[in-house]
Amino acid sequence: MPRMTGQAVSVAANSVSANQLSGQLYEFLDNPMPVLLAATSSAVGLNCTFLVGGVSVMNDQPVSQANRYPVLPDDIVTSIRRARGRLVLTFRNTTAGALTCNWTVDVG
Secondary structure: OOEEEEEEEEEOOOOEOOOOOOOOOOOEEEEEEEEEEEEEEOOOOEEEEEEEOOEEEEEEEEOEOOOOOOOOOOOEEEEEEEEEEEEEEEEEEOOOOOEEEEEEEEEO
């Protein structure tokens, strides 16, 4: 199962990150396949948005504040059985200080 990861991705105070999957090998899925997203943040206040083929699978929802690399199945945020199209993953910081996040996306 191919995995895409991001470690210690910094999100500035009151801002939204760029698409974390931009330029990744499986940013675009031509065939329907399962996708699993796991994420953690360094503290409370980091929200996640996950779009698959232009459809919001998860919209601005908080992620675990475990402050470590995601552990499966504990830190699974969402999973899709038959994802197809472009994957867009962004994080929004709702606090007054910078936060970091760690994430993994498993495809296939």
